[in-house]
Amino acid sequence: MSTYDIIIVGGGITGVATAYELAKKKAGRILLLEKEFVSAGSTGSCAAGIRAQFGTEFNIGLMKRSLDKFEHLARELDYPEDKIELWQGGYLVLAYSEKEWENLKSRVEVQHRLGIMTEILTVEEIIARFPQLNLNGVYGGTFHQRDGHADPLHTTFAYARAARRLGVEIREWTRVEGLVQERGKIRGVKVNGELIEGEKVLVACGAWSSHLMKTVGVEIPLWGEKHEILITEPLERAFAPMVISFSIGYYIQQRPHGSFIMGIGPENPAHWHDPRDFDFSPTWRFLERMSQAATSVLPMLKSVNIVRQWAGLYEMTPDAHHILGPIDEVPGLYIAAGGSGHGFMFGPVVGELMAEWILGETLSYDITRLNYQRFQKGELVREPAVVG
Ligand SMILES: Cc1cc2nc3c(=O)[nH]c(=O)nc-3n(C[C@H](O)[C@H](O)[C@H](O)COP(=O)(O)OP(=O)(O)OC[C@H]3O[C@@H](n4cnc5c(N)ncnc54)[C@H](O)[C@@H]3O)c2cc1C
Known part of the structure; x- marks a missing residue:
């Protein structure tokens, strides 16, 4: 049985960007598990448009940070600029x-x-x-x-390669069958019937996230x-x-x-x-x-x-915004999913902020309103500038 500090499930832009940002902060032993190959989900099939023309102050500010990151991504990740193709x-x-x-x-x-x-x-x-x-x-x-697009596959590969260089273990063709909790907190994930232990687990499975969450009895509207x-x-x-x-x-x-x-x-x-x-x-x-x-x-x-x-x-998600942050019912369990039609462009900033959140740091941009509890409280985040 192996033990990790953090296990990330899902190798789309959200999972790999978070893995990289965590590794940059020397967050310990990190394992990323992907049921197919890195970018096989929504990330690999998207149009990869990037824009800061949103309608709310919250999204414009958040997307400006992501755009700033995109503009320096090739250098930061040491990946050919003509492949990321911003x-x-x-x-x-x-x-x-x-x-x-x-x-x-x-x-x-x-x-x-x-x-x-x-x-x-x-x-x-x-x-x-x-x-x-x-x-x-x-x-x-x-x-x-400044709006535009980047290559979704190479952007994701660039993050994955940089994360690996910093010590993240990435296992492709490895499906997580379920989350495992014990004594009211997360214990790890199940793969091929075996437990892989993790202090913390992040579900970044895109459209598949609610299915995995159900394995520990958590209902996520996604x-x-x-x-x-x-x-x-x-x-x-x-x-x-x-x-x-x-x-x-x-x-x-x-x-x-x-x-x-x-x-x-x-x-x-x-x-x-x-x-x-x-x-x-x-x-x-x-x-x-x-x-x-x-x-x-x-x-x-x-x-x-x-x-x-x-x-x-x-x-x-019901308000077409990400669901981000810890799951209170299962301490140690986190989610980062639900980018709806704009999860690629927010990927870099979501990765950065999720790393801060998982490590218990003060968030450098307050994204707490994107916690899943907003649906129970009826506090949906409205944004007029989205493609329906
Ligand atoms: C046609 C189309 C156009 C789009 N255009 C844009 C656009 O212009 N701009 C934009 O910003 N966004 C766009 N999007 C949205 C964007 O693609 C997504 O929001 C984003 O890619 C989500 O990334 P993710 O990493 O959260 O999820 P995903 O990329 O779906 O990654 C999740 C990963 O988890 C893996 N996984 C699932 N279950 C398991 C399991 N049990 N075990 C292990 N691995 C698992 C999947 O295989 C997948 O690789 C578009 C989407 C589509 C479909």
């Missing part, structure tokens, strides 16, 4: 009603106060800057140049919601930003190598009491809805070929 072509958020336009503009004031220098653009200004766009029905938009996405053949580079609509639910971006990546929210989303289990099947209906939205806003895409479509899971 591309800051900006996010252009479009408003499709007067009300949405007023809301977008009102958020910019908060963003400026926190150092996120988003621009407010009229329809004419958008066309002057991005003539490829068809802005029928658009009232205006906001643009923040479920997987299927989201489809596609990538096209490469075209000559013509368009830099991620163009996005929160009300229609689409996002479209040309990658540095020329392909367009895009997604649109589901028509009939799953919810806590109707999780529909784990469905990754691609559909014609998505292709139809996506093609309509994409060719309407970017007519240049009318004759482009689609190379691949796939589906992944948003790890949803």
Whole structure:
């Protein structure tokens, strides 16, 4: 039987970033267990957009920290910059009603106060800057140049490699069958019927987290919601930003190598009491809805070929925010999951803050409102700027 100071379950961006930050703080013997391979979950199937254009002071401040970290990640993790591929072509958020336009503009004031220098653009200004766009029905938009994307696989590999260098043991193809508690506190995890002992255990299993939590009788409102996405053949580079609509639910971006990546929210989303289990099947209906939205806003895409479509899971919570922190019923047990449609971009800052929390340090950014008890108390964290 082996004993660790900290066991992390889940090798997505959340798990590996936390492992690295813990190891940097010399937190002792750390083991990370992943049922498939590092990045196999939502992280590996995501669009990997990164933006600080949120609507609440809390999220803008938190995301600004994550963006600062992304900008120095390659150097910090000693990983090739051209692989992490941070591309800051900006996010252009479009408003499709007067009300949405007023809301977008009102958020910019908060963003400026926190150092996120988003621009407010009229329809004419958008066309002057991005003539490829068809802005029928658009009232205006906001643009923040530092937003962009990074390669989700290499970012995760970079964290995993740096964590290993600092002594973290990472075991892939190792499924945790259950959590083990004894005398009211965490004792470890079960793998192949055997106990692996850990003083502390962090569940960072994305959409699978609530299943594992149930093995010690803890109910967490977190479920997987299927989201489809596609990538096209490469075209000559013509368009830099991620163009996005929160009300229609689409996002479209040309990658540095020329392909367009895009997604649109589901028509009939799953919810806590109707999780529909784990469905990754691609559909014609998505292709139809996506093609309509994409060719309407970017007519240049009318004759482009689609190379691949796939589906992944948003790890949803009732307020579309992470669930972070200790589980009071089982001392020593922690959770970091539920990033919903934005868990990749928050990964670096969540890793940093979870390491502080697990080690009992004072949190350098107060994320205690994201504790799971908010659902029992009815204190949900609201954020208007998300893709549904
Ligand atoms: C189509 C799509 C587009 C998206 N676009 C964006 C975007 O543009 N920007 C953004 O920020 N976010 C985006 N997201 C969301 C983002 O992908 C997630 O929020 C984020 O990757 C979650 O990371 P994670 O590490 O918490 O979970 P995951 O990446 O799911 O990692 C959890 C890991 O735990 C492992 N695991 C599960 N159960 C066990 C077990 N019992 N034992 C061992 N291992 C286990 C899984 O195999 C998995 O690798 C998108 C998601 C999808 C599906």
